[in-house]
Amino acid sequence: MYLNDKERKILEDQANKIRKKVIEILEIAGSGHSAGPLGMADVFTALYFRILNHNPRDPHWEGRDRVVLSNGHIVPVQYVAMAYAGYFSMSELKTLRQISSRLQGHPHRGSLPGIEVTSGPLGNGLGQAAGMALAARMDRKKHRIYCLLSDGEHQEGVTWEAAMFIGKEKLFNLTAIIDRNNIQIDGYTENVMPIEPLKEKYEAFGWHVLEIDGHNFEQIVSAASEAKAIAYQPTLIIAHTIPGKGVSFMEGKYEWHGKPPTKEQAQKALAELRTLGGKIKSEHE
Amino acid sequence: MLARGQKLNRKLFQKNVEKLPTRNGYGEGLLVLGAENKDVVALCADLTESTRTEAFAKKFPERYIEMGVAEQNMALVAAGLGVSGKIPYMASYASFSPGRNWEQIRTTISYNNSNVKIAGHHAGISVGPDGATHQAVEDIATMRVMANMRVIVPCDIHEARKATIAAAKIAGPVYLRFAREATPVITTEESPFNPGEAQIIWDSDKPQCAIIACGPLVYTAMLAAKELEGEKIETLVVNNHTIKPIDRATILFVAKRCGAIVTVEEHQVEGGMGSAVAELLSKELPTIQEFVGMQGVFGESGPPEVLAVKYGMGVRDIKSAVKKALRRKK
Secondary structure (H helix, E strand, C coil), X not given: CCCCHHHHHHHHHHHHXXXXXXXXXXXXXXXXXXXXXXXXXXXXXHHHHHHCXXXXXXXXXXXXXXXXXXXXXXXXXXXXXXXXXXXXXXXXXXXXXXXXXXXXXXXXXXXXXXXXXXXXXXXXXXXXXXXXXXXXXXXXXXXXXXXXXXXXXXXXXXXXXXXXXXXXXXXXXXXXXXXXXXXXXXXXXXXXXXXXXXHHHHHHCCCEEXXXXXXXXXXXXXXXXXXXXXXXXXEEEEEECCCCCCCCCCCCCHHHCCCCCCHHHHHHHHHHHHHHHHHHHHHHC | CECCCXXXXXXXXXXXXXXXXXXXXXXXXXXXXXXXXXCEXXXXXXXXXXXXXXXXXXXXXXXXXXXXXXHHHHHHHHHHHHCCCCEEEEEEECCCCCCCCHHHHHHHHHCCCCCCEEEEECECHHHHHHCHHHCECCHHHHHXXXXXXXXXXXXXXXXXXXXXXXXXXXXXXXXXXXXXXXXXXXXXXXXXXXXXXXXXXXXXXXXXXXXXXXXXXXXXXXXXXXXHHHCCCCEEEEECCEEECCCHHHHHHHHHHHCEXXXXXXXXXXXXXXXXXXXXXXXXXXXXXXXXXXXXXXXXXXXXXXXXXXXXXXXXXXXXXXHHHHHHHC
């Protein structure tokens, strides 16, 4: 076991806070994506509060692990996790997507310390992460590169160019995590353009592949540790997630991929998440 | 007459003028950089020999990255290296890079302001027999439109080498354009070269028209200027190697001095170097201008020198453009 009960409770509680904040800021922004950020709240919590070797007070610290968010449209969850971790003040979160904000609609290098590269146009993260991992290996640096991807962006050819290259170069200092939530804008991935068998495809390219429940902290943390221990291959973690996780009327619905909640919907979602938060507390008592 | 202080090739107008491809200058520049700066790394998409990346790859194998036939991923990997303290030089044919990977360059090199140098080889119609699929005549337009990007088009092998080396000292993305064919050596090792500083390499006492050229066509412009001199038409020739940021002072100076401009480029006239000149002049000093270049059509297979004539970029075309500009001036 990587996590004891108390550690798991702290992470679950943190993820719940992050989900609530995501709903709040999306409602204020009035545009953006809901399902993806909620679905990846647990992975981001695990990253920023357990897995990453980083220093939020010194985001340019040379030894930091790097996070590349290839599916940049779910960046609200990254911003919220970063704010809770101490990269910037919580109050700045409400500037998301507003004029002159450091919190751009999609991640932009140079706008906000801690955002490593620009991304959003799908397929562009994995190759950039490869370049960063290659540079680290050339300089014999110890930090890792974490690249988060969506399942839908595996329909972009360049994702496979990058997967092939990383396999060839055996970039063991790179961990990719796919948000396997099965939805994309036009519907379910396997209806729109099937991407399975994902695991076998990556394995054929020379990757070590793990499949986990993306809402189970024990599994997320243990997969990330296993990836670190492998010194001859890159690792892919396929995180099976429920889009919209935590909000009943959003869960599993592709209609919620690309829109924010209205004020009323946000109230309803927050009420549900508060109940869930109470449940987390009581379960661990 | 040849302009003073430019230390041009003495054999410039002789039949036996040396001919070497600008892409060789890229290869030579890379080798110099490799020895000078350990942060310089080179990437190539399965074209190491023809992009002249080969020598670097052999001498510095630990800093050479073979990308396979994958130009989009090459741009991404270069972007990632460029934000990690490396100075990546990525090479392919201009038709594919920046032809195919424009969006990756835009998002991850240009918008990221990643320190990547993009070498577009085999640019222009002079690629010849391969035909229009491989003749990049849009790359100056698609690169110069990007924020943060610089665009340099060297006129010969020496300038190509100097531009390659100079690009490493420019912080941020640079696009360098090279040609396949062996073309006349115009400058020498000693000729001055600074990115952003155009040079007047042919001058007259009372020039009536300025011929502003870039790339190997600078030589054709020189031939045209010399023939025009024989016809008592005084011109000057500007080697406008840096298209972005454009040398404002020199362009305005020659426009004021001559009152008529002919731009010459191996590129579509829409959006290319001539357009960059016109954008500047229309704001600061509206001047009569004629555009020599590809006139909105695709090329075809054929010998480079025949293609240049068929598609309107020969000595005669430049001369008639000058004469047309002079008629319009009256």
